[in-house]
Amino acid sequence: MEQEINPVINMIVFAAFVAVTLFIVFRVSRRKATENEFYAAGRSFTGRQNGIAIAGDYLSAASFLGICGAIAVAGYDGFLYSIGFLVAWLVALLLVAELLRNTGRFTMADVLSFRLKQRPVRMAAALATLAVCFFYLVAQMAGAGGLVALLMGFDDPAATSITIAVVGALMIVYVIFGGMKGTTWVQIIKAVLLIAGAGIMTLMVLMVVRFDLDELLRMAVEASPDGEAILAPGLRYTNPVDFLSLGLALVLGTAGLPHVLMRFYTVPSAKEARRSVVWAIWLIGIFYLFTLVLGFGAGALVGPEVLADAAGGENAAAPLLALALGGPILMAIISAVAFATILAVVAGLAITAATSFAHDIYGSIIKRGNVAPGAEVRVARFTVVVIGVIAIVGGIVAQNQNVAFLVALAFAVAASANLPTILYSLFWRRFNTGGALWSMYGGLASCVLLIVFSPAVSGTPKSMFPDGDWAIFPLSNPGIVSIPLAFVLGIVGTLVSKPEDDHDVKQAEMEVRSFTGAGAEKASEH
Incomplete structure (x- = not known):
């Protein structure tokens, strides 16, 4: 099958x-954009446009490459990712979307510091945002390296590393010149292409x-070395607690993802924010139904053993399925869509991380609000370059990891460090x-430490460092420990601390x- 891959066609479609x-x-970019334009696109997008962009931001390499591969190899356990990612949107819609849009201006820290002490809370929120973005970016970069290595026929890890560096450079260009408006339009285009491409392949x-x-499932069972075990839980997550921990992180993580929360500030009103989430739920829900067919289709028509030997591993399931269905042309188109998926998501993550550093740390903490016109945007653009370099290094280290699994770690960090404080x-x-x-600090520190000392990082052949073994925490995803701990720490910290003098006001x-929107538009204009 690999001999049918045509690198020339793939390169032409990518370049186009x-x-x-x-x-x-x-x-659409403006070289001298204001903070409002660079961070929030001037709040010029409608609910429908923003909903499509949210779907583009949310449907990452994990959703397309990682989940298809996980279902093809692990069946039922792989489909848990689709269910968790989709159900998570109900939490975001019911609890945070409208309230966040009413309360904040550009970042999650605007909301959290509204009635609390500005500087310490902004610093904690900014650090949590940067941590989530880092884990998410590493997943996307790893997916990019595996995808392009497959399409170009690279066997050398050094060539894959160069590919990851090219993706990082493109991300930097998108964000520096386009800001939120340019990034949003890329996400809208990518969402349309991704859902349409997945729909055609599903058909x-x-x-x-x-x-x-039934015939599709029978073919997948016959092609799998695990037989009917792929239709039952426990093939990949033999420990039920690990399974539950992953599900908890997926369901609660979305409402704490800073790059998704930031999208609510690109619309003119809370009503449009709510409308955008409804649009996103429909689009995301349809897409995740497609992943069930695509995943088992890859298992049946490509086979788990072929995926195990392919460049990129499980992440190659969707492109190789396209090759089996429609030959090199369809593979090139679908792979370009996957590449677009990665570029759009990393651009969204980069602008979120840059905004958090420039607006929360530089503007509000270092400069104490006394920032010269345009200075924040310049700092944000410089930050994008730094973030890009860090993400490239992380992506190189995490090569060959399933991107859906890596993103699940980012969800755990988001649910541990951000969600309890947002809800409280x-x-x-x-x-x-x-x-x-x-x-925030307790949830962030406990989650990151548990990840570092988990089988995800060392101790198994599929770990990031397979030759090392310092995994003293038994679960691959720490959500079941770090998320409840963060909620408890929020209660304890509140009870032992003295409230601010103007707390009640x-x-x-x-x-x-937050509940009426009164004053929200005034805050948006500052």
Whole structure:
């Protein structure tokens, strides 16, 4: 099958996509953009446009490459990712979308520091944002390296590393010149292409089995070395607690993802924010139904053993399925869509991390709000370069890891470091600065430490460092420990800390604004 891969066709399609999107980015960008334009696109997008962009931001390499590969190899256990990623949006819709848009301006830290002490809370929120973005970026970079290595026929890890560096460089260009507006348009284009491409492939798989899902599952079982075990839980997650920990991280993580939360500030009102989430849920839900067919289709028509030997491993399932269904041309198109997926998501992550550093750390903490016009944007653009370099190094280290698994770690960090403080800030009157700091730092530190000492990093052949063995924590995903711990620390920190002098006044003002929107538009104009 690998002999049918045509690197020339793949390169032409890739280059065409990059050229078109770069043209769009330069067309909509403004070199001397204000903070409002660079961070929030001037709040000029409608709910429908933002909903499509959210789907583009959320449907990452994990959703397309990682989940298809996980289902092809692990069956039922792989589909857990689709279910978790989708159900998570209900938490975001019901609990945070509208309230965040009413309360904040550009970043998650705007909300968390609204009624708490500005500097310490902004610092904690910014560090948590940077940590989540780092884990997420590493996953995307790893996916990019494996994808392009497969398409170009690279066997040398050094060539894959160079590919990761090229993706990082493109990401830097998108964000520096396009800001949030350029990034959003890339995400809209990518979402349309991704959902359409996945829909076409799903239809082709169903045509192969004459629209008989039982036949598809039977073929997948026959092709799998594990037989009927792929249709039952426990093939990949033999430990039920590990399975539950992963599910908890996936379901609760979305409502704490800073790059998704930041999208709510690109619309003009809370109503449009809510509308954008409804659009996103529909698009994301349809896509994850496609992944079930595509995953088992890859298992049936490509085979887990072929995937195990392919460049990129499991992450090659969707491109190789396209090759089996429609030959090199379809493979090139689908792979370009996957490449677009990675570029769009890493651009969104980069601008979120850069905004957090420039707005929260530089503008609010270092400069104490006394920032010269345009200075924050310049710092943000410089930060993008630094973030790009760090992400490239991380992606090289994490080569051959399943990207859905890597993203699940980012979800665990988001749910541990961000979600408890967001919910307490919005819904608990007694909550204070001490509780926020205990929860964010405690959740972040415990989650990252447990990841470092888990089988995800060392101790198994599939670990990031397979030759090392310092895995003293038994679970691959720490969510079941770090998330409840962060909630408990928020309560303890609040009860042992003295509330601020103007606590009641700020709390009342935040309640009015978050639930009614009064004053939100005024805050957006500053």
